[in-house]
Amino acid sequence: MERFTNNLYTRMQNQLQDIAQSTGDMLHLAEQSYYAVFEHLKELNTFAKEYDFKNEEEEVKFFKEIKPSFLKEAIFFDALFGVESTKPPSSPEVQKNYYREHIDRFCRYFEQNQELYLYYRLDHSHLDPAMFVRKPDRNVMMPAYSLEIDPSHSNVYSFKFGKIQALEDMVSYIKGSITALDNGGALQTVSDERLTFTGTKAQFHEVMQALEAAGVFNNGKASTRLIYDVTQNAWNIRVSNYYGYFQTIRIRKKNRTPFMDLAKEMLIRKMDDQDEHPRFH
Structure with a gap:
């Protein structure tokens, strides 16, 4: 089933x-x-x-x-x-x-x-x-x-x-x-086109939980619900049960933060690529 x-x-x-x-x-x-x-x-x-x-x-x-x-x-x-x-x-x-x-x-x-x-x-x-x-x-x-x-x-x-x-x-x-x-x-975006988060919902949850943990909204005083409510509207995505999903992340066996690790790897790769092929001299 x-x-x-x-x-x-x-x-x-x-x-x-x-x-x-x-x-x-x-x-x-x-x-x-x-x-x-x-x-x-x-x-x-x-x-x-x-x-x-x-x-x-x-x-x-x-x-x-x-x-x-x-x-x-x-x-x-x-x-x-x-x-x-x-x-x-x-x-x-x-x-x-x-x-x-x-x-x-x-x-x-x-x-x-x-x-x-x-x-x-x-x-x-x-x-x-x-x-x-x-x-x-x-x-x-x-x-x-x-x-x-x-x-x-x-x-x-x-x-x-x-x-x-x-x-x-x-x-x-x-x-x-x-x-x-x-x-x-x-x-809303400055153009008529909406910005849509096209990653997975699991990736979205991971980003939101990381940003809340880092305390980057309202000097760390923004609630989980407010962060999710505002960001879902801005990024044209809808998720639910974010409190439960944090527990899912917490008990992951192999890697708790696979998307954050991937994002870090891709950013470093981008910077390394710019070091090798700079656009500006």
Whole structure:
């Protein structure tokens, strides 16, 4: 199962990166990305419908981790299109108020699903066998109705997890947009072309964690969330779970900082090349 779902997820992310690089218009990006994710989600559902889980652990992994990772992308781009398509073409202050209203709306969803939200944020697992299976106990946390109704590949808690993750990403995106407006659009490039980080998300995480550790933003007082929010908006990339990813970096066996080491090597090589072939005399 994991080989198929990992390959499908990687293929989806690669397509999303291609879309991000091919358009600088947020509405086109949201629309094209949504349809791309939707096609991969259909493929995942077809697979799950015909697949017999080997054991409960595998079933829980699918509904708690794998399915939400696809759902959150679809929900995010749907929400992104909704927010950006109705944004008023007005003053920065009006646009900031518009964005703040959406943050409040998304946060209300977290409040309405507070018990499940805390279960997700605290990374609990004691109720997993009752929640993240084909026939979940809907009385565990009494989640609201979900449109995902086919039990062969859908689960109400799985849908909620995906939506929670998507709305967290939307809040981060909107905060970055507000910061850009606060800076008079300084985070946008001077031309009409957007600057897109085209490395891997793992590389992006490594750079962000290194910059935070070095204390180069706001004299070392900038929070991890602020650094990520602003930089994601500036570099046209979207990631999530940065606190969890730091732990992934920390426990790497062979090399904790492969991208930083590569960047250092390439910089030294560039300087050495300039020493041998100087452009200016």
